[in-house]
Amino acid sequence: MKKVVIDESFLSQLEQLGTLLKNNVAGMFGGNRRSKNLGSSCEFADYRDYMPGDDVTKIDWNAYARFDKLYEKLYFDERQMHTRIYIDASRSMDHGSDEKAVFAIKLAAAFAYLSVCEMDKVSIYAIRGSSLEEIVVGMVGKDSYLNCINRLNELEFDSDSKISEAIAPSAVGRGDGYSIIISDFLTDENFEAAIDRLAEQKRDILCVQVLAREELNPQLRGKMHLFDSEDQSKFFRKKIDQDVVRAYKDALKYVTDRIRLYCESRDGSYLLAPAYVDLPELFFEKFADMGVVK
Amino acid sequence: MSFLYPLGLLGLIGVPLLILIYILRSKYNEQTVPSTYLWILSEKFFKRRNPLSGLTGIISLILQILTVIFASLAIARPMFTVPNSASEYCFILDGSGSMNTLSGGKTCFDKGKDYIEDTIESARLGSTYTLISVGGDTDVVYERLSDKDVAIDLLSDIQCSDGSCEYGDALDAAQKYFDENTSTLVYFVTDKDYESSENVEIVNISSQNTVNYGISDVWGNLTDGTLYAGGTVTSYTSDATLTVELYVNGSDRAAKKTTVTLAAGESAPVELTCKVNSYDSFRLLITDKDDLAADNEAISYNTSSEESYSILIVSETPFFLEAVFDALTDSVVDTVTPEEYQGQGGYGLYIFHSFTPDELPDAAVWLINSSESVDNSGFGVRGINELEEPGELVKSTSTATQARKLLAGVEGRDIYISEYVKYSGMYTQFTTLFSYDSNPMLLAGVNALGNREVVFAFDFHKSDITLSTDFTPLISNLLEYSCPALVDRSDYLCGEEVNINITANIDSVKVTSPNGVESYIDTSTDLGVLSLDKVGTYTLVFTVSGDQKTYQIYSAAPTSESDPAQVGIDFSLVGEQTYEKTDGQYDPLMLLFIMLAVVFTADWMVYCYEKYQLR
Numbered sequence: 055m056k057k058v059v060i061d062e063s064f065l066s067q068l069e070q071l072g073t074l075l076k077n078n079v080a081g082m083f084g085g086n087r088r089s090k091n092l093g094s095s096c097e098f099a100d101y102r103d104y105m106p107g108d109d110v111t112k113i114d115w116n117a118y119a120r121f122d123k124l125y126e127k128l129y130f131d132e133r134q135m136h137t138r139i140y141i142d143a144s145r146s147m148d149h150g151s152d153e154k155a156v157f158a159i160k161l162a163a164a165f166a167y168l169s170v171c172e173m174d175k176v177s178i179y180a181i182r183g184s185s186l187e188e189i190v191v192g193m194v195g196k197d198s199y200l201n202c203i204n205r206l207n208e209l210e211f212d213s214d215s216k217i218s219e220a221i222a223p224s225a226v227g228r229g230d231g232y233s234i235i236i237s238d239f240l241t242d243e244n245f246e247a248a249i250d251r252l253a254e255q256k257r258d259i260l261c262v263q264v265l266a267r268e269e270l271n272p273q274l275r276g277k278m279h280l281f282d283s284e285d286q287s288k289f290f291r292k293k294i295d296q297d298v299v300r301a302y303k304d305a306l307k308y309v310t311d312r313i314r315l316y317c318e319s320r321d322g323s324y325l326l327a328p329a330y331v332d333l334p335e336l337f338f339e340k341f342a343d344m345g346v347v348k
Numbered sequence: 349m350s351f352l353y354p355l356g357l358l359g360l361i362g363v364p365l366l367i368l369i370y371i372l373r374s375k376y377n378e379q380t381v382p383s384t385y386l387w388i389l390s391e392k393f394f395k396r397r398n399p400l401s402g403l404t405g406i407i408s409l410i411l412q413i414l415t416v417i418f419a420s421l422a423i424a425r426p427m428f429t430v431p432n433s434a435s436e437y438c439f440i441l442d443g444s445g446s447m448n449t450l451s452g453g454k455t456c457f458d459k460g461k462d463y464i465e466d467t468i469e470s471a472r473l474g475s476t477y478t479l480i481s482v483g484g485d486t487d488v489v490y491e492r493l494s495d496k497d498v499a500i501d502l503l504s505d506i507q508c509s510d511g512s513c514e515y516g517d518a519l520d521a522a523q524k525y526f527d528e529n530t531s532t533l534v535y536f537v538t539d540k541d542y543e544s545s546e547n548v549e550i551v552n553i554s555s556q557n558t559v560n561y562g563i564s565d566v567w568g569n570l571t572d573g574t575l576y577a578g579g580t581v582t583s584y585t586s587d588a589t590l591t592v593e594l595y596v597n598g599s600d601r602a603a604k605k606t607t608v609t610l611a612a613g614e615s616a617p618v619e620l621t622c623k624v625n626s627y628d629s630f631r632l633l634i635t636d637k638d639d640l641a642a643d644n645e646a647i648s649y650n651t652s653s654e655e656s657y658s659i660l661i662v663s664e665t666p667f668f669l670e671a672v673f674d675a676l677t678d679s680v681v682d683t684v685t686p687e688e689y690q691g692q693g694g695y696g697l698y699i700f701h702s703f704t705p706d707e708l709p710d711a712a713v714w715l716i717n718s719s720e721s722v723d724n725s726g727f728g729v730r731g732i733n734e735l736e737e738p739g740e741l742v743k744s745t746s747t748a749t750q751a752r753k754l755l756a757g758v759e760g761r762d763i764y765i766s767e768y769v770k771y772s773g774m775y776t777q778f779t780t781l782f783s784y785d786s787n788p789m790l791l792a793g794v795n796a797l798g799n800r801e802v803v804f805a806f807d808f809h810k811s812d813i814t815l816s817t818d819f820t821p822l823i824s825n826l827l828e829y830s831c832p833a834l835v836d837r838s839d840y841l842c843g844e845e846v847n848i849n850i851t852a853n854i855d856s857v858k859v860t861s862p863n864g865v866e867s868y869i870d871t872s873t874d875l876g877v878l879s880l881d882k883v884g885t886y887t888l889v890f891t892v893s894g895d896q897k898t899y900q901i902y903s904a905a906p907t908s909e910s911d912p913a914q915v916g917i918d919f920s921l922v923g924e925q926t927y928e929k930t931d932g933q934y935d936p937l938m939l940l941f942i943m944l945a946v947v948f949t950a951d952w953m954v955y956c957y958e959k960y961q962l963r
Contacts, residue, residue, distance in 0.1 A: 146382035154382070240383035269382065279376040282384040290387035291376060297394065304393035305386050 064160065065200070067333070101125045134194075135231030136177065137169040138257075140221060141209065142237030143180040143187070147264070148211030149283035154264050155211045157329040158236045161262060163203055164333055165234055166190070170199040174231060180209055181237070184219035214284045218247035229256035236262045238269070239313055241284075249320050259322030261313060266329050272302055352425035359420030363413050370409050411951035418944040427473070427933045434474035434932030435533050436492065438525045439464045440548075441506065442538035443483030444513040445842060445883070445909035449539060450639040451555035457508035459553040460537040465500050467535070474932035478525055478532075483509035484843060484881040486517035491525070510642055510883040511843025512906045515919065522548070523921050530926045536919055539912070546920035554912060560584045561634050562643035562910040563592065563618075566839070568630055570650075577630050578619035579646060583610040584911045588636065594620040595631040605635075613913075626650075629900070640912075642883040643905035649838040651899075657696030657831035658682070662689045662703050663716075668814045669699060672823045679831065697830050702807055712800040712830040712851075717807035719769050724796035727773035727803070733787075738764035741782040741789050741813075750779050750875055753847070754792055754829055757821035765789065765811040771803070778803070792829060794874055800830050800851065834890055838901045842883045846901060848876035855891040862886065862903070 104113055104124035117125045139162045148155040166176045176193045179186040189209060190202045217237060226233060233252045239245060239261075252259050274280075274294050282288035292298060310326050317324040323344050327336060351357065381387070441464065447457035454462075468477055476492040477499045489506060493499045526532050526547060534547060539554035566579035577594055589609045593602035604620040620632070633645040658680040661669050666683045673681045682695070686703040697712045698705075704720040721728045743760025744751050760782065770787055778793030778801075788805060795801040808814050813822075832849030840846060848857060850871045857869035857876060862884025869876035869888075880886065880903040890897045908914075 149380065149382040238383065240385040242385060266382070269386070274379070277374065277376040279378045280384050280387055281378065281380045283380050283382050286380075288384050288388070290384045292387075298390065301390040301392075301394035302386055305389040308393070309386065309389065 064163070065203075098127060098129060100128045102128060135169070135172070135174040136192075136227050137165065137174050137231045138226060138233045139165055139176070139178045140186070140217075140233070140235045140237075141178065141180050141189075142215045142217070142235075142239075143182050143209060143211050143213055144215035144237075144241075145211060145213065145283045146238055146240050151266055151268070153329040154238060154266050155209075157327070158264050159206045159209060160333055161236055161264070161327070161336075162234075163206055164337070165232075166193065166203060167199060169232075170194065170196055178206070179224075181215045181217055181220045182213040184216045186220050186224050215241065216243045217241075217245040218243070218251075221248035222251040226252055226255050226257060231258065232260055233257040234260045234262065236264060238265055239263045239309065240265075240269070245313075246316055249316060249322060253320040253322065259317060259320060261317050261322060261324045263310060263313060263324070263326050264329050265326065270306070270328055272299060349429070350427050352427060354424055356420055356423030356425065359416060359423055362416040362420070366409070366412055366416060370412075408951060408954045411947050411954060414947045415944065415951060418940050418947060422937060422940040422944060425935065425937060427935055430472065430474075430932045430934050432929045432931065433472045434476075434930045435471065436476045436478075436525075436529050436531060436930070437467065437471065438478040438480070438522055438532050438534045439467075440480045440482060440515075440518050440522055440534070440536040440538075442513065442515075442536070442540070443481050443506065443508045445508075445510040445642060445905055446539055446640065446912065446914075447508050448510065448640060448642060449554065449558055449560065449912060451539075451553070451558065455508065456539040456553050460539075460551070461503055461506070463537055463551055463553060464503055464535070468496050468499055468503075471496075472932035473935050474930065479503060479506075480518050480521050481506050482513045482515055482518045483507070484511055484513075484879060486514075486521060488521055509842070509881045510903075510905060510909075511841070511881055512908045515916075519919065519921070523923075526921045526923055530923050531928045534921060540914050540916050542916040542919045544918045544920060547923060547925045548919055548921055550919065555639075558640075558912040559586055559588075559638045560640045560643070560910055560912055561588060561590055561636060561638050562640075562905070562907065563632055563634055563646050564643070564904070564907045564910075566632055566646040566648050566904070568627075568648045568650075570624070570627060573623060573625055575622045575624050575627055575630060576619065577622070577632060577648070578617060579632050580615050581608050581610065581618050581634065582615040582907075582910065583612060585913060586612050591635045592618050592620070593633045593635055594622060595633065596622055596624055597628050597630070602633075640910065643907070643910045646904050647885060647902040649900045649902060651833075651835075651838045658694070659697045659699065659831070660684065660692060660695040661699045661701065662686055662705070663699070663701030664703075665809065666701065668808050668819075669701065672820060673827070675820065676824050676827060677831075697827075708795065708797060708799075708801075710797055710799065713795070714802045714804070714826070714830065716804040717769060717810075718803070725803075726777055726793065726795045726801065727771040730770045730772050732767060732769050734767045735765065738766050738812075739784050740764050741784050744779075744781050744783070746779065748779065749847075749877075750792070751781065753875070754779065754781055754825045755822075756825055758818045758825070760818060763811065763813050763816050763818065765806045765813075767810045768806040771805060792826065800832075800874060802826050802830060834897070835888065835899050835901060838899070840880055840901060840903050841906045842880050842903045843906060844880055844903075846878040846880060846886075848878060848888070850874050850876050851892075853892050855894070857891075858889045860887040860889075 101114065101117070102125070104126045108126045112127045114125045114127045141158050141162050147158060162178055166178060169176045170193060173194065176190065177188070178190040180189055189205050193199055193202050215237065217235065235248070249259060249261070277293045280290040314324040325340055325344060327340070441460055443457065447455065447460065449456050451459060464479070474494065476494050478491040479489040479499070479502070481487045481489050489502055490499065522534050526534060533549070535549050535551050536545070537551045537553060539552065541552055542550050562582050562584065563579045564582070566577070568575060568577040575596060581590055581592060583590065587610065589607055591605055591607050593605040596603045603622040606618055606620055608616050608618055610616055627650055629647055629649045631645060631647045638644065659673065659682070661681065661683045662685070663669065663683065664685055670681065670683060689705065691705070691709070693709065695711060697714070698709050699714040699716065700718060701716045704718045704722050708722055708724050715725065719729060719732060741760070741763045743755065743758070763782070765784060768784060768787065768789060778788070778791040780788045780791050782790040790805070791803045793801060813819055832851060834849055836847055848869055850873060854871055857871060859867050859869060859878055862882045869878060878886070883903055883905045886901050886903060888899045888901070890899070
């Protein structure tokens with residue numbers, strides 16, 4: 055089902071969010087766009103002895119006059135980052151109350167906006183089964199953002215999702231920015247391989263687990279026969295009472311802890327994002343605390 | 349255990365129905381959720397901490413079943429037998445005028461009823477209750493009633509009288525119940541103390557601080573344009589200076605007032621005068637407030653204006669009659685000989701002496717020595733018997749009201765006759781006052797025309813009756829009977845009876861009591877009786893030949909009820925009290941309601957607990 059999430063009011067909210075972030079935090083994604091390598095930017099880094107074959111235009115003639123020796127001026131290399139956002143498009147993201155799907159789209163749009171504001175390149179993918187569906191690829195600049203972001207409205211949450219099988223074989227880039235996975239992670243499918251793959255490629259990893267209110271604090275009681283929205287062969291049949299709910303919450307904590315610890319072990323970041331919180335609150339408090347934005 | 353309403357147990361059908369509904373409703377609710385991943389995973393973390401928590405569904409069912417059971421039992425009203433716990437109660441409630449005394453904002457009578465009601469309420473179920481009310485009459489309101497509610501309802505309907513009471517009948521009635529069951533608990537609820545009381549618990553509900561004043565023995569006369577009115581004023585319990593006011597002819601303004609200072613228990617006469625040309629009534633009132641208002645005023649109605657009768661004597665020898673009438677009445681008495689009698693009308697009483705008219709006049713009539721039959725007289729003449737020796741008349745021993753009234757003051761001894769007329773016929777309509785040899789000699793009654801008739805079967809000249817001391821009172825009684833005042837007098841004491849003379853031309857007599865209750869006197873007899881059970885003015889409206897005549901009489905509070913400090917001598921039952929009890933009953937209705945409320949609340953709490961997890 056199409057979600058008309060990206061509309062004018064939302065874009066104005068993003069504009070406001072971007073302004074506030076600029077005023078209150080230093081920048082996006084650690085804010086460090088300088089490469090560790092030296093390059094051709096305008097920002098001076100160091101000197102070294104001139105070697106034959108070096109670019110003569112970078113010889114510091116003032117230093118030659120002073121020391122009578124040729125020195126080559128070195129500059130930081132400045133590279134454009136590529137933010138890749140993966141949205142879980144499984145049915146579990148959209149069943150019943152659509153707050154998870156809407157929230158996921160808004161979150162993706164917000165990350166994309168903030169990236170393009172930093173003149174980074176942005177790609178957004180939907181995870182469908184074992185493959186990735188390209189929604190936006192290589193989007194750069196606000197004009198491009200405004201032209202392309204509406205495609206998120208076309209996103210349909212009607213499949214299953216195998217995160218590792220979809221991401222691991224794809225071209226995830228290497229060392230050039232953030233990979234953001236937005237999912238409810240309510241699956242026993244392997245997602246660790248995807249994180250391992252991104253870590254291998256020296257990507258900055260951010261896993262955002264989006265859960266609905268009912269999933270965080272279930273209100274179901276009594277004798278229930280629960281079917282899985284993605285697989286009707288999976289079911290849970292039990293009389294749900296306080297003890298069962300307590301076990302459910304223990305299981306939830308176990309799952310979230312497992313994802314968080316796995317991300318942290320791969321130098322990644324993890325955030326449990328209730329689908330009902332406001333985006334500004336999420337960015338200013340959660341992501342700022344985590345250092346995702348600063 | 350028994351059930352008052354066994355059909356209520358049909359409610360227990362709800363138990364299997366409830367179980368059936370519970371089984372049918374205990375299906376699993378199917379629902380699709382985004383993911384069962386966490387739910388399935390929760391199985392690994394599941395641990396029962398409270399073994400009872402698995403029974404919550406059953407607890408709800410159990411509570412609902414208990415609710416149905418308790419509700420059904422409450423409707424069926426189970427009664428448990430409790431051995432040797434019930435008693436038989438006999439209450440005697442004093443309804444005399446003094447029980448109207450206020451005590452703590454209530455009358456003693458109401459306090460007495462409250463006491464009996466409380467005793468009944470607190471008695472064990474299965475007890476029986478007998479209530480004897482002593483007012484104007486002794487009345488067994490109910491006997492051995494076991495239903496508390498009915499007993500209390502009937503108790504609330506009892507009214508206190510204003511008069512004095514005779515407790516003998518009540519004591520006799522209580523004795524009867526006590527004889528039948530010597531374990532009967534007899535309570536006499538009254539405002540008096542008794543010096544002794546065996547087998548009876550005297551419940552004195554009077555207050556120690558009662559204040560009462562009273563006025564009694566009211567009199568009045570009009571002399572030379574001045575009304576003299578007076579009475580006796582008494583302060584029964586305290587020293588007091590009392591103000592007595594005189595009101596004349598129903599006026600709201602006091603015509604005169606005076607004060608009198610009395611010590612406790614002291615009486616003093618008061619007299620007030622007032623200039624009036626005439627009066628219909630006057631009222632004496634003690635204006636000071638006390639606890640018993642009934643005896644604080646008295647009204648006197650002037651009856652001197654009642655009409656008098658005219659009398660016609662038809663006789664050759666009217667000497668004795670004229671002489672006695674001259675002594676007894678101020679009425680106009682005319683005398684004619686039989687030859688002069690032409691059926692003259694307009695008289696209230698016709699006396700035919702040794703003469704029989706062709707037809708009876710439409711008025712009261714005396715037939716003396718009538719030797720011929722006459723229509724409508726009610727009898728026929730069978731002949732004249734001349735006695736060889738004088739025969740003595742025998743006075744009637746009848747206890748009938750009419751006979752007692754007509755023979756009042758008459759000894760009836762040594763009256764002889766030498767000749768009499770033997771009558772036959774409708775003696776049932778007549779009261780025989782004297783007889784000879786089983787033949788009626790003096791009769792009084794109502795003839796076929798509906799008029800009062802007196803028949804002498806002998807001639808005064810052939811009897812020594814005129815020489816007897818009985819002659820004057822007898823003629824006076826007969827004269828009063830034949831020419832009755834409709835009401836004898838206007839001043840009575842509450843509890844007395846008023847004799848109302850019903851003459852032939854009276855169509856109806858309507859009585860309005862002081863409390864506004866209207867009733868009619870039976871006019872089928874020649875003497876109606878009105879019992880006065882309230883203090884105040886009774887209004888009697890006579891419908892006489894289509895016209896209405898109104899009389900007022902005042903029923904005063906008896907002085908015997910005015911003194912709060914009266915002490916009775918003895919109120920005892922004969923016999924020996926035993927203390928055996930019968931099997932009583934326990935009604936667990938209240939307990940069932942409490943259990944029902946507890947179970948219902950618990951079920952509601954379990955429901956809320958399951959629904960909203962209130963913990």
